[in-house]
Amino acid sequence: MSTVVLLIVTGLGLGALYFLIASGLSLIFGLMDVLNFAHGAFLALGAYGTWWAASFLPGAGPDGIGFLLALAFGVAAGTLAATLVELCVIRPLYGRHREQILATVGLSLATPALLQAVWGADPLTFPKPQLVRGTVEVLGASIPRDRLLLILAAAALFTALWLFNSRTRYGLIVRAGVQDRAMVTALGIDVRRSFTLVFAIGGAAAALAGALGGLYYGVVTPTQGMSLLIFAFIVVVIGGTTSLTGCAIASVTVALVQQFANYYTVAGLGDIAVVIVLALVLLTRQGGLAAKKSAERVA
Amino acid sequence: MTGAGPLLEAADLNVWIEGSHILQGVSFTMPERGVTSLLGRNGVGKTTTVKAVLGLVPRAGRIAFDGADITAAPTHAIVARGIGYVPEDRGIFAALTVAENLRIAERRPGPHRYDLVHELFPELERRRDQPAGTLSGGQQQMLAIGRALLNDNRLLIVDEPTKGLAPRIVREVADAVARAAERVPVLLVEQNLSLVRRVAGDAVVLDAGRVVHTGPAADLLDDADRVRELLGVSRAAAPAAPAAATDTEGRPTP
Numbered sequence: 313m314s315t316v317v318l319l320i321v322t323g324l325g326l327g328a329l330y331f332l333i334a335s336g337l338s339l340i341f342g343l344m345d346v347l348n349f350a351h352g353a354f355l356a357l358g359a360y361g362t363w364w365a366a367s368f369l370p371g372a373g374p375d376g377i378g379f380l381l382a383l384a385f386g387v388a389a390g391t392l393a394a395t396l397v398e399l400c401v402i403r404p405l406y407g408r409h410r411e412q413i414l415a416t417v418g419l420s421l422a423t424p425a426l427l428q429a430v431w432g433a434d435p436l437t438f439p440k441p442q443l444v445r446g447t448v449e450v451l452g453a454s455i456p457r458d459r460l461l462l463i464l465a466a467a468a469l470f471t472a473l474w475l476f477n478s479r480t481r482y483g484l485i486v487r488a489g490v491q492d493r494a495m496v497t498a499l500g501i502d503v504r505r506s507f508t509l510v511f512a513i514g515g516a517a518a519a520l521a522g523a524l525g526g527l528y529y530g531v532v533t534p535t536q537g538m539s540l541l542i543f544a545f546i547v548v549v550i551g552g553t554t555s556l557t558g559c560a561i562a563s564v565t566v567a568l569v570q571q572f573a574n575y576y577t578v579a580g581l582g583d584i585a586v587v588i589v590l591a592l593v594l595l596t597r598q599g600g601l602a603a604k605k606s607a608e609r610v611a
Numbered sequence: 612m613t614g615a616g617p618l619l620e621a622a623d624l625n626v627w628i629e630g631s632h633i634l635q636g637v638s639f640t641m642p643e644r645g646v647t648s649l650l651g652r653n654g655v656g657k658t659t660t661v662k663a664v665l666g667l668v669p670r671a672g673r674i675a676f677d678g679a680d681i682t683a684a685p686t687h688a689i690v691a692r693g694i695g696y697v698p699e700d701r702g703i704f705a706a707l708t709v710a711e712n713l714r715i716a717e718r719r720p721g722p723h724r725y726d727l728v729h730e731l732f733p734e735l736e737r738r739r740d741q742p743a744g745t746l747s748g749g750q751q752q753m754l755a756i757g758r759a760l761l762n763d764n765r766l767l768i769v770d771e772p773t774k775g776l777a778p779r780i781v782r783e784v785a786d787a788v789a790r791a792a793e794r795v796p797v798l799l800v801e802q803n804l805s806l807v808r809r810v811a812g813d814a815v816v817l818d819a820g821r822v823v824h825t826g827p828a829a830d831l832l833d834d835a836d837r838v839r840e841l842l843g844v845s846r847a848a849a850p851a852a853p854a855a856a857t858d859t860e861g862r863p864t865p
Contacts, residue, residue: 481715484707495698499716
C-alpha cells in the first residue's frame with residue numbers, strides 16, 4: 313500500500329514538473345501557432361539563474377528568504393529571455409513555421425552550449441532549502457518534501473492560469489485568439505501584445521520548472537531543459553494543444569504511467585510506456601484528450 | 612475629420628492570393644452618410660475588397676478613412692479608428708459565451724451600446740451565458756452584428772449578413788442592418804437585392820476584380836437590363852413586390 317502511495321505522490325510530483333513546462337508550451341502553441349523548441353532554454357535559464365543567485369547574488373542564498381529571492385531571480389531571468397525571444401526572434405517569423413523551427417531549435421542548442429561554456433558540462437549541486445529536505449509520512453509512505461512543493465507550485469500555476477484565462481481581458485483575448493486570431497485583430501485588438509504576454513508567462517512557468525526541477529534532481533545541467541522538453545511535448549500532444557485542463561490531466565497521466573512502469577517492470581521502460589500512451593491517444597483521439605470539449609478550450 | 616470628402620476611399624487596390632490576381636485596380640469612394648452596397652456575382656472580389664480595406668489580406672494601392680491614409684496601418688489600428696466589421700462567416704468565437712463575445716469587442720474608453728444591442732436582439736441578453744458555438748445561424752449573425760454595433764463606430768462593414776439564413780431571420784437581420792444604417796454609414800456586401808433596395812443609397816458593382824459600375828443603388832436596380840448584365844439576375848428586387856425578388860444568384864428572396 314505504502315509503495316503505491318509513494319508512486320502516486322511522486323508521480324504527481326513529476327507530473328507537476330511536466331505541467332509547469334507543458335502549460336506554457338501549450339499556451340504558446342495554442343494561441344500563436346509556434347512550436348517553441350526554445351522552451352527548454354527558458355527552463356535552463358531559470359535553473360541556472362536560481363543556482364547563480366543562491367550562490368552569488370547579495371541578499372539571496374540557499375535557504376529561507378534568500379532562496380525565495382534566488383528563485384524570483386531565476387524566474388525573472390527566464391521571463392526576460394522569453395520576452396526578448398518573442399520580440400526579437402519569433403515576431404518577425406509569425407506564419408513562417410519552418411523558420412520558427414530553425415530559429416527555436418537553434419536557440420535550444422545555443423543556450424546549453426553557452427551555459428556549458430560559462431559553467432562547464434558537469435552537474436552543479438542545486439541548493440536545497442531546509443523546508444524541503446527530508447520526507448513526510450503520507451498513509452505510511454515517506455514522501456520527499458520537494459515533490460509536495462512541486463505539486464503545490466503546479467496547483468498554484470494552474471489556478472493562476474485559470475484565473476488569467478477566465479477573469480482577465482487578456483485571458484479573454486487569448487481564448488478568442490486560439491480560435492480565430494484574424495477576427496481578434498479585426499475587433500481592433502493588437503493581438504501581438506497578447507502574444508508577448510503569453511510568451512512571457514510561458515517563459516516564467518518554464519523557468520519556475522527549471523528551478524523546482526533543480527530541487528527535484530538535486531543538480532542542474534546545461535541539457536536538463538532539452539530532456540524535460542521532450543516529455544513536455546508529449547504532454548502537449550496528449551492533452552491537446554489548447555486546453556489547460558487537458559494539459560494537467562496529460563501531465564499526471566504521463567508521469568504516473570512512467571513511475572508505475574519503471575517500478576513494476578524494468579527501470580527505463582517507463583519512457584517506452586509513455587510513448588505507447590502517446591501512440592494510443594494519437595490513434596484514438598487525434599486532437600488529444602481534450603479534443604471533444606471545444607467549449608472548454610483553454611479553460 | 613468629418614464633413615469634407617468621402618468617408619472611405621479606395622484607390623487602385625490590387626490583391627494577389629496564391630498567384631491569382633483577385634483585385635485588379637479597384638477604386639471607389641463611400642460618402643459620409645448612408646449605405647453603400649458592394650454588389651457582384653459570386654467570386655468577383657467583394658469579400659476580398661472588404662478584407663483589403665481592413666488590411667486582412669496583403670494589398671497594393673491606397674486606402675483613406677475619414678481623411679487619413681490607412682494604407683500602411685495594421686488591421687487593429689484601422690479598426691480602432693472606428694470601424695465595426697461583420698465578416699461573411701460571422702467570426703464569432705464558438706467557445707466563448709455570448710456575453711464574452713460582446714465583451715471582447717469593447718473598445719476603450721467606450722461608451723458601449725449594450726442597450727442598443729439588447730434592444731435590437733433581446734435574445735442575446737437571454738442567452739448571455741450560452742456558448743456562442745451552440746447558437747443557431749441566425750442567432751450567431753445577430754451576435755456578429757451586435758458586436759459591431761457595440762462601439763460608437765464611424766463605419767460598419769457588413770459582409771453578406773443574410774447569407775444562409777431562414778426567411779424569418781433574414782427579415783430580422785435586415786431590420787437590424789436598416790436600423791444600424793440610421794446611425795452609422797454602412798458598407799454592405801449583399802446578394803439579397805431586396806435588402807439592397809431597402810437600405811442602400813449607392814452601389815458599387817464588381818466584376819472579375821474590377822469596378823464596373825458606381826451610382827445610386829435605386830437607379831441600378833430599376834434598370835432590369837443593367838441588373839441582368841452586371842449581376843446576372845433575371846429580375847431585380849422591385850419595391851412593390853419584394854417577395855418576387857431574386858438575389859444575385861437568381862434565388863428568390865423573402
